[in-house]
């Protein structure tokens with residue numbers, strides 16, 4: 001990448017400070033762009049879900065990997081539970097969604113409590129492994145909560161596994177049905193929606209060498225780091241992330257060495273840093289990918305507490321250049337609020353982009369869904385260095401130690417992340433990101449993530465310049 005006019009600005013910049021100008025382009029269609037990430041971790045789109053307890057769990061991991069991204073399971077989840085989640089994700093179908101299933105004698109109340117766990121919004125009624133009915137939210141309205149599903153279900157339109165995706169789309173459209181159970185013989189093997197059929201034709205799932213969905217998990221830098229990393233590897237984790245606030249401290253460097261020693265050919269990601277020196281030290285310790293970002297996160301109070309951090313665009317640019325000089329890569333971690341931020345992180349040289357809080361407000365994030373009283377749905381989120389997270393992480397310590405650790409919080413313990421009614425599922429947000437980034441690539445004349453970095457021409461804008469780019473939904 002280069003700056004417009006060839007002059008590098010004297011101050012550090014973040015995403016809102018910069019814009020990209022169009023280049024002469026020979027890329028005739030946004031569909032010609034391949035977003036496979038250059039970091040060789042196996043992702044086919046540059047989206048990684050941040051290792052945050054309120055966000056990254058089994059449904060998030062499954063859904064995002066099916067669309068080519070990766071979710072990192074947080075360090076606070078016990079290793080045996082991570083093992084269960086990994087086995088479960090790997091048992092999921094790479095194309096069809098996991099249905100929510102209940103018996104014919106289950107109640108409407110049970111169906112309603114589960115329906116918003118997934119974006120497809122239906123419950124499949126199953127008898128002896130066979131789908132016998134489908135229940136929608138609409139069918140549950142205006143009836144007694146204890147009504148049995150057999151009384152409100154409709155006969156399912158089933159789709160045989162392996163049916164051509166455009167055909168599924170057409171059949172569901174003709175029948176005016178949004179979701180259909182997928183069957184092998186008469187056994188239920190998954191669920192597909194109209195949008196799901198469209199997406200499966202557009203995205204390539206992120207999979208391991210055996211074709212199972214890709215998984216990742218984080219380890220902290222305290223305790224038996226190598227032992228924990230070994231246990232995660234034994235449970236089938238495909239990408240290991242060594243994660244701490246200050247990645248350029250000796251303890252973190254030692255933790256990376258310890259993980260590298262047991263990881264074999266499994267990619268090791270480590271962070272967080274914001275300088276070329278930090279990047280080089282983590283790579284020297286064995287990191288394949290360095291995680292960049294101190295303080296940009298939406299749940300993060302580090303910069304206000306300490307004055308430490310660095311505007312994210314410049315941090316990514318400097319660290320990516322240092323990593324690429326050594327044949328390695330960086331992930332841009334934190335501060336992403338719009339698709340443009342992902343494009344700009346890639347332009348700065350990141351190979352992949354982590355998203356946390358933006359994905360908290362989706363059906364698939366780990367938290368329970370709440371209604372704020374005015375009919376708007378939200379989920380609670382919290383930072384991984386908040387008193388709430390520290391309390392959970394230090395549960396093995398005595399009361400005094402836990403209380404002392406709680407004094408050093410650097411994150412928000414409770415926030416409301418509203419679901420966007422137009423984009424309530426994480427796949428809706430991924431569609432938006434991928435559409436934006438594919439389009440950025442054609443403006444830059446790039447067919448790949450590496451070409452976007454090579455060809456991007458960036459300028460620095462005023463706050464008014466940024467504001468001008470926002471849409472205006474009402475008159476002024």
Ligand SMILES: NC(=O)C1=CN([C@@H]2O[C@H](COP(=O)(O)OP(=O)(O)OC[C@H]3O[C@@H](n4cnc5c(N)ncnc54)[C@H](OP(=O)(O)O)[C@@H]3O)[C@@H](O)[C@H]2O)C=CC1
Nearest residue numbers: 220221243244245246272293294295296300302384385410
């Ligand atoms: N990207 C970011 O800007 C930040 C991210 N986070 C996230 O929060 C989670 C928890 O991370 P973390 O707080 O490192 O907890 P960890 O459980 O990973 O422990 C951090 C270790 O590093 C020591 N340490 C030394 N200096 C610092 C420092 N300035 N800040 C924090 N620890 C320090 C701590 O010792 P002692 O407690 O005795 O000081 C402790 O032993 C991670 O997921 C991390 O990514 C947290 C803050 C910033």
Ligand SMILES: Nc1nc2c(ncn2[C@@H]2O[C@H](COP(=O)(O)O)[C@@H](O)[C@H]2O)c(=O)[nH]1
Nearest residue numbers: 050297298300334335356357383384385411
């Ligand atoms: N300083 C803190 N940083 C945190 C905390 N919890 C998470 N994080 C970092 O934020 C990113 C995600 O950023 P987002 O803007 O997409 O939400 C995450 O990967 C961590 O690096 C915290 O409590 N304090």
Ligand SMILES: [K+]
Nearest residue numbers: 295296297300
């Ligand atoms: K912040």
